[in-house]
Amino acid sequence: MNYSFQYIRIEFKRAVHAFLSGAVTLIIISAITVGSAAALYTLLQSLGVSEPVKIAMSIRGDDSMSVVLLRLVQGMDSVSAVCRFELTDEDEAREGVLDGTYASAIILPENFYDEVNTGINPPALILVPSKMPDGVKGFSELLSSAASLVDTVEGGIYAVTDAGSVYGMSVSRQDMEAYLTSIAYDALLGRTKFFEESFETSLDVDDLISYYTVSACLIILLVSCTGFVYLYSRRTRAVEFALRRNGLGPVRTGFVRFLVMMMQLVLITVLFVLVIRTASFFLEKREEEMLYLAASSLKDACGILISPANVLPVLFSICGFTHLIYCLLKGREDSGLILLIVFMIMLIIGGCVVPSVFLPDAAVRIGEHLPAFLWRDDIFSGGIIRELIMGILFFAGGEVLSWVRS
Amino acid sequence: MGTFMMRFFLMLKARLKNPYTYVWVLLMAVSLWLVNETVIPSRNSSEVVILNLAGECGDKILNILENADEKTTECTYSAVGDEETLRELVRRGQARCGFILPADLKERVLSGDARHAITMVTSTFSVKSAATRETVFAALFRVMNLEMTENAVRDYFEDPEAASELIRERYEYYLGSEEVFRLEYEVFESPESRDEGFLFDRSDPIRGTAAVILFILSLYSGSVFYGKDGKFFSALRKGERMACIFLHELSSVLIPSVFSFVIVRMLDAESVSLGRDLACFAVLVVSCCVWSGVFVSFFRKNETYLPAVSVLLFMSFALCPVFFDIGEYIPVIGYVVRILPPALYLYML
Numbered sequence: 233m234n235y236s237f238q239y240i241r242i243e244f245k246r247a248v249h250a251f252l253s254g255a256v257t258l259i260i261i262s263a264i265t266v267g268s269a270a271a272l273y274t275l276l277q278s279l280g281v282s283e284p285v286k287i288a289m290s291i292r293g294d295d296s297m298s299v300v301l302l303r304l305v306q307g308m309d310s311v312s313a314v315c316r317f318e319l320t321d322e323d324e325a326r327e328g329v330l331d332g333t334y335a336s337a338i339i340l341p342e343n344f345y346d347e348v349n350t351g352i353n354p355p356a357l358i359l360v361p362s363k364m365p366d367g368v369k370g371f372s373e374l375l376s377s378a379a380s381l382v383d384t385v386e387g388g389i390y391a392v393t394d395a396g397s398v399y400g401m402s403v404s405r406q407d408m409e410a411y412l413t414s415i416a417y418d419a420l421l422g423r424t425k426f427f428e429e430s431f432e433t434s435l436d437v438d439d440l441i442s443y444y445t446v447s448a449c450l451i452i453l454l455v456s457c458t459g460f461v462y463l464y465s466r467r468t469r470a471v472e473f474a475l476r477r478n479g480l481g482p483v484r485t486g487f488v489r490f491l492v493m494m495m496q497l498v499l500i501t502v503l504f505v506l507v508i509r510t511a512s513f514f515l516e517k518r519e520e521e522m523l524y525l526a527a528s529s530l531k532d533a534c535g536i537l538i539s540p541a542n543v544l545p546v547l548f549s550i551c552g553f554t555h556l557i558y559c560l561l562k563g564r565e566d567s568g569l570i571l572l573i574v575f576m577i578m579l580i581i582g583g584c585v586v587p588s589v590f591l592p593d594a595a596v597r598i599g600e601h602l603p604a605f606l607w608r609d610d611i612f613s614g615g616i617i618r619e620l621i622m623g624i625l626f627f628a629g630g631e632v633l634s635w636v637r638s
Numbered sequence: 639m640g641t642f643m644m645r646f647f648l649m650l651k652a653r654l655k656n657p658y659t660y661v662w663v664l665l666m667a668v669s670l671w672l673v674n675e676t677v678i679p680s681r682n683s684s685e686v687v688i689l690n691l692a693g694e695c696g697d698k699i700l701n702i703l704e705n706a707d708e709k710t711t712e713c714t715y716s717a718v719g720d721e722e723t724l725r726e727l728v729r730r731g732q733a734r735c736g737f738i739l740p741a742d743l744k745e746r747v748l749s750g751d752a753r754h755a756i757t758m759v760t761s762t763f764s765v766k767s768a769a770t771r772e773t774v775f776a777a778l779f780r781v782m783n784l785e786m787t788e789n790a791v792r793d794y795f796e797d798p799e800a801a802s803e804l805i806r807e808r809y810e811y812y813l814g815s816e817e818v819f820r821l822e823y824e825v826f827e828s829p830e831s832r833d834e835g836f837l838f839d840r841s842d843p844i845r846g847t848a849a850v851i852l853f854i855l856s857l858y859s860g861s862v863f864y865g866k867d868g869k870f871f872s873a874l875r876k877g878e879r880m881a882c883i884f885l886h887e888l889s890s891v892l893i894p895s896v897f898s899f900v901i902v903r904m905l906d907a908e909s910v911s912l913g914r915d916l917a918c919f920a921v922l923v924v925s926c927c928v929w930s931g932v933f934v935s936f937f938r939k940n941e942t943y944l945p946a947v948s949v950l951l952f953m954s955f956a957l958c959p960v961f962f963d964i965g966e967y968i969p970v971i972g973y974v975v976r977i978l979p980p981a982l983y984l985y986m987l
Binding site: 348376437580 | 650669671672673684711712714725747754758766768770771772775776777783784791794795797800801802804805806807809811817818820822823825826858877899941946947951952955956
């Protein structure tokens, strides 16, 4: 028994030495991983974000009603997502669109609101660039939809009043116009009620920040495993003989290696959580709403990562898998690099770098059965039993290989 | 010269017999296929998909949406056959959003019970879906307004049938006329502006992945100097040793590089001309061999060399314009990173 403790002590001493000597490499890789995760997050986040374009709005004369309407329109979510209006005079609007200050401009004629209301319909002038970028096209489409709604309502009212003048109506023309206008207003103001929103999530987790925080943690843990090659390096025959003579066969040494790996991975996870928690603490202090929300998501991700029931079984399984691969590679000098390549492939196909939804179907079907996918999934959902079974099977596989070879 | 050629052919022969050479080729092929098939949607997906279960009414709505003026429309509207396809396209970000027009749409709108009649499907990556909803509503309103109006005014006419006929006739007339509200467009010359594209500008995922894998392969083959084979090189004179190291590296990457070049051309032959691609690829292969020959001389043990290779692997993917061009945002990095063969190759293209 003393020999076993002695062996464990030596292996832990080696682990501390290896951890310290590889710390710089690990820090560089961690920094690159976290940076890349942040870049990928920014990329995917930018897919769901669109900057509104700046539109100059010029109203000839003193038309206070049009200004009030403009403010109402600007408050609509469909409009604020596409454009932002700025009231200005006509000359500035024309200058602004030419020098690029404004993406486009709307110039309304004098008494616009009153005239449209009384059926005179003066056209609104829209200044658009010859080459329309997507943002301006979006604004233009929205404007066309609004104009289409107005002319559809007007078309209906004019058609009915025309028919009334031929066939006669039981109400006056003004009353009919007011009646039809109120029906149209009801429909237009309640238009969002026509739609029921159904959300399809493109990720299998709550938000992108949690997804990339957990992925970055997983990548760093797996990269750390490539550094455990020293535990499996070939020993001289004399050392092997001495170990055997003192009752430390391949199975026992396997357990010690497993223990050393597990301790190191737990330590790295704790360090990672501390770094992320500190980052969220500083982000929370910033006044920008976006950074505050990011800090809150980072805190949620930390909450997942510090849950022992979620993380420890996954670390157990990772250690088992690493043990199996190193036993398979029989202490080759390049086994760390081979393990890294295996992990990279698993991480990519398993949807830990780019969400599975963007990967080819065949890759997703394979990836769903790879350990990396299950590890990430179980960090979120806490599949303790599955991870423990996987870990035991991987470890047993490695032990069988070592035992057969010995 | 003859000795060097002979050594090169012997190294190449050894590589051909080594099963790991084919593992690398397989790894290369799988990686490039994966990158090629991975579809990250563009930043502003303009595709909107519609599932029409509403029959003729839906056809009319689709007709209006599909035939909108291209110059002033940002979105492309198209019909899909089933709900699963619609949801899949939206989930993958290939469509901005989707709309499901139900079978009883017309009846529900006319009866005034149209609450939640149309299902709008959005996803994590949906943009401007509220604005797209306005366009779809405008089309729906254009199609349904006539019947809504007819139903509303029927009781106010002495002869509703005759009045209805005239209302239809006048309605069609007004919608095509200039008597209703309209917009007038004045087109001005676009101001010159910098393209705001964030990603996929200088980056090339397929060529970038091939370049990084070749680079790592050359570095990996450099680890041979720490084993038994390394003694052969250390026994040579300095100049001869450098030449032999270069030839050894070349023999390691030659077969995978030929395969990767063929795969790259098969997957993407249009973006770069064959001659230019070939020349740049040759520079990549040579620079990888030189790089690994120099890099390996900085380390004494395999235990320190291989972790450094892992760092370079991560750095190559993160800093070289493989998936995104960080140099667009931090130009200094764009210049410094050219020291890495994958970045040099990608910027040369």
